[in-house]
Amino acid sequence: MEAQSNIPLWRYTTLKIGGEAGSFCQPESIDELVQLMEKLKKQDQPWFVLGGGSNLLVSSAGVKGTVIRTAQMKRMENPEPNIIEADAGARLPHLARFAAAKGLSGFEFSVGIPGTVGGGVIMNAGAHGSCMSNLIETVTIFDTEKAEIVTLRNEEIGFVYRRCNLDPSKHVVLSARFRLTDERPDVIEANIKHNEEYRWKTQPLGWPNAGSTFKNPEPTRSAGSLLDQAGAKQLKEGNAAVSAVHANFVINMGGATSDEVTNLLKHMQESVYQKFDVRLHPEWKIVGDFTKTEREVFES
Ligand SMILES: Cc1cc2nc3c(=O)[nH]c(=O)nc-3n(C[C@H](O)[C@H](O)[C@H](O)COP(=O)(O)OP(=O)(O)OC[C@H]3O[C@@H](n4cnc5c(N)ncnc54)[C@H](O)[C@@H]3O)c2cc1C
Structure with missing residues (x-):
């Protein structure tokens, strides 16, 4: 390589x-x-x-x-009934289609999530009432501190809403094993179609974006709704703007820079804090050179 x-x-x-x-x-x-x-x-x-x-x-x-x-590591297999194994770079929407073709239900939630198995495990990606941890049996990682390959059971990974206790600066996800349930192909297809249509109606999929910017502060309180009520859809910083379709989505209108986006996130946080006294925490991860003040926006 x-x-x-x-x-x-x-x-x-x-x-x-x-x-x-x-x-x-x-x-x-x-x-x-x-x-x-x-x-x-x-x-x-x-x-x-x-x-x-x-x-x-x-x-x-x-x-x-x-x-x-990891995108080239896309192996997906159905080695035994109800089990799917996939390498870190397999795309979640491909996994949803692969499972559907085998008559296996569970991954329909992930059809519109453009991440990989590795990122999906780290973020415990989820939507439409389900998430990765509902399906995971084991995750195999390379532990860079011990320099060894380890297979962990679901309950050892500490999955909670949009996170787990694996640390991407130490643990590299290599593959995962999932347990799914049998279902009629037409039922799985209908779920997939429903989830896809919902996304096209509710998300600015025509613009470059990174999905939901902030986590929901509580399961019953959506960050998008708080931002909308706080008037965040009006916010813009250089070529980065809050989407008019979904107030928790930031879009790149062309040539936006990371500091424009960070400033925009700060204004979004402030708008919600001033109106509701709630501090929103970004769902995104950051990498590369950021100033201390910029990093503070991402602290949770
Ligand atoms: C249009 C759109 C819709 C979205 N909808 C949803 C949604 O409904 N629900 C949801 O939960 N998310 C959603 N997301 C966000 C995103 O797709 C998920 O969080 C996804 O799980 C991220 O996976 P990734 O492979 O892209 O990770 P990346 O963005 O590449 O990385 C995220 C983190 O994971 C780490 N990581 C990635 N691969 C590995 C690995 N192999 N080993 C160790 N660490 C790794 C990275 O280092 C980083 O810390 C959406 C995003 C978009 C753009």
């Missing part, structure tokens, strides 16, 4: 923002990924694992160290 340089990361994020990576690698198998991690550990080099780049703000100033993109 060859390391590339001068690769602009905006190409690999759904928000289409991000400067160059110090070095850029795309392993095609778990073996290649593990060998790379062992090498980087030996050389004490900084690294970052990028999945679909769909929950991420990458600094326009770029990222020092090695960025490892």
